[in-house]
Amino acid sequence: MQPSSLPTIFSITEDEIDLNDLVERITLTSTGAAAIFTGMVRGETKRGDEHQTEYLEYEAYIPMAEEKMKQVADEIRARWDAIEGIAIVQRIGKLYPKTPTVLIACTAAHRDTGVFEAARYGIDRLKEIVPIWKKEVSPSGEFWVEGEYMPKAGE
DSSP: OOGGGSOEEEEEESSOOOHHHHHHHTOOTTOOEEEEEEEEOOSEEOSSSOEEOSEEEEEEOHHHHHHHHHHHHHHHHHHOTTEEEEEEEEEOEEEOTTOEEEEEEEEESSGGGSHHHHHHHHHHHHHHHSOEEEEEEETTEEEEEOOOOOOOTTO
């Protein structure tokens, strides 16, 4: 199958992420493996600067964010030719602890085809290049969470 005919989903949404629906939409009759990463809102952070979180507020410039998500999917396909389906979904809005905020899912015929690595690459790359902003609200105040990405020419 040509990469352009393989199922690829990328979206920014205010709606709850429906894992079952997304996996169904990126599964082919040849699919035997799905690797899924879901990021969640933590109510407690115990690593580094320990603190409580009441909620997170996510914002995005949707047209650019979805274009960059497409870029991430294209990069996954360029690196792992066995990947069949890809879903990249980011929630925006006010999200409380234990709520899924992002989902990256990749499917393939077998588990030993790079499907785990592809999903890991997807979340790491999303954090690097997709314009999504996160404000953390805690009992001690609120602040915008700074990312580490600095765009290079052409990105």
